[in-house]
Amino acid sequence: MLRLSLLALASVLLASLSLAGTPAIAREAPILLVAHPDVNTRQLKRDTTRAIFAMRQRTWPDGQAVRVFVLGNNHPVHARFAKEQLAVYPHQLQLAWDRMVFSGTGQAPDRVRNQVEMRERVATTPGALGYLEREYLDDRVQVISME
Template sequence: MAFLLAEQTHAQSVDQDATILLVAHPAVATQWLNRDTTRAIFAMRQRTWPDGEAVQVFVLPNRDPVHARFTKEQLAVYPHQLQLAWDRMVFSGMGQAPNRVADQLEMREKIANTPGALGYLEREYLDENVQVISME
């Protein structure tokens, strides 16, 4: 019985550790981004892809666990720090906040249909309508 419980616990932890990948519109020419550039794009400080195309950033709500994991694991910042950066940009008139989506299904749809779009999805939500951007 203890072995069965251990197996269930392991399966649950694997689900919770599902990889979150950076994804973009299929026509985006960039294949990889480093962490600093990715962080600058999500902080809304960099508004273009390396080739000059405008970036349309999409994010999940702050309370979404996938958003929290993405910001901490991939960007190395806490969600509230990112929100603070967005608020500063908006209130100072120097920029805008990213586009919010309700869930990963909407995220995938918006990225697939918005030129220059960038966001993130768990592996299970990937399909042929979005491309994965490698982070190095």
């Protein structure tokens, strides 16, 4: 009887844990591309965005120099952005950056500590591109839509 009760309790706990985890996933804020307000580009294709964040494309489509800002590899927003928006894993981006830096053909993006710093750096750096969760947006940065 005790064994049956423990099994019943375990199944109830597992069910409640899986249900408790569902709303948290559904509530995750979307991560949006943000740029300096003077950037003329309003929309980017996913391939272009991926090339810019991989540091293979160094200019906006209109020719203006782009300055890329990213959160650290272990930051959950960076991991989500890489996977959801760029369709790559963070370690793949890091490998591409390391290859360019060590070969002398390019540089890595500028790292920021958190989303507040991301917003400040993008807002004050001409040609800047980064990403933020919606709650960190303000009128000092513009959202760039992705096709």
